[in-house]
Amino acid sequence: MTKSVLLVGVGGQGTILASKLLTLGLMEEGYDVKMSEIHGMSQRGGSVSSQVRYGDKVWSPVIEKGSADMIVSFEKMEALRWLEYLKKDGKVVVNNHEMMPMPVIMGKADYSPDIIKEMHDNCKDVTVVNATEEAVKLGNGKVMNTIIKAMGLEDINWNKIVSENVKPAFVEDNLKAIQVGMSLV
Numbered sequence: 001m002t003k004s005v006l007l008v009g010v011g012g013q014g015t016i017l018a019s020k021l022l023t024l025g026l027m028e029e030g031y032d033v034k035m036s037e038i039h040g041m042s043q044r045g046g047s048v049s050s051q052v053r054y055g056d057k058v059w060s061p062v063i064e065k066g067s068a069d070m071i072v073s074f075e076k077m078e079a080l081r082w083l084e085y086l087k088k089d090g091k092v093v094v095n096n097h098e099m100m101p102m103p104v105i106m107g108k109a110d111y112s113p114d115i116i117k118e119m120h121d122n123c124k125d126v127t128v129v130n131a132t133e134e135a136v137k138l139g140n141g142k143v144m145n146t147i148i149k150a151m152g153l154e155d156i157n158w159n160k161i162v163s164e165n166v167k168p169a170f171v172e173d174n175l176k177a178i179q180v181g182m183s184l185v
Helices: 015-028 076-085 115-122 131-137 141-149 158-165 168-184
Strands: 003-010 032-038 047-055 068-073 086-095 125-129
Touching (some): 003 076, 015 032, 015 047, 015 141, 015 158, 047 076, 068 076, 076 086, 086 115, 141 168, 158 168
Parallel strands (some): 003 068, 086 125
Antiparallel strands (some): 003 047, 032 047
8 A cells, every 4th residue: 555645844944854864764664665846946935845655566756636644744834735635534744833935924925823723624633743842952943854754653763764864963963853753743
C-alpha cells in the first residue's frame, strides 16, 4: 500500500530539508520512495511544498487532491491552504506558527485568526504542536522542521540520516529536535 505525505511551509522553514531527510529515512527502511518539491517564491517567504509517496512500489510522486494520508505543515495558513489534498480520514500535523505572506503584508489578503478552528471543523485528525517554541528552547529555532517531521516513524535510524545529511554544526540540535518531536506527535 502506498502512503502519501504532503509537507508544506514557507521559504526558509526547512520544508525541503525535512522532506529530504524523510525520503532518505524511508529509503533506508527499504521503501520505494518518490519525492517532488515546489519552491515557488521560497527565498522571499513564499509557499513551499514537497510531496513524498512511499510503499512497496510507487509509480508517481504526485499527490492528487483528496489523496494525502498526512499533511505536515510548518506554518498554519499553509496547512489550511493545502487541506483539500487530504483524504477524508487523513491526519494533519501543524505547527502553531504564523508567518505573514506577502499578500497579507501588502494588505491584499487577510490572515484568518481562526485557522486552527477551521482545520478542526474540516478534518477529523488534527495535531497542533508548538514546534517553533520547542525549537527555540533547544537553542536553535531552525530545527523546527525536524521536530514536526517526527511523525511516528520510530523505526527509521534518524541519527544516521541526520548525521550523514545535515551540516555538522547542526547535527546535535537536529537530533535533540527529533527526540522532542517524538514526544509531541
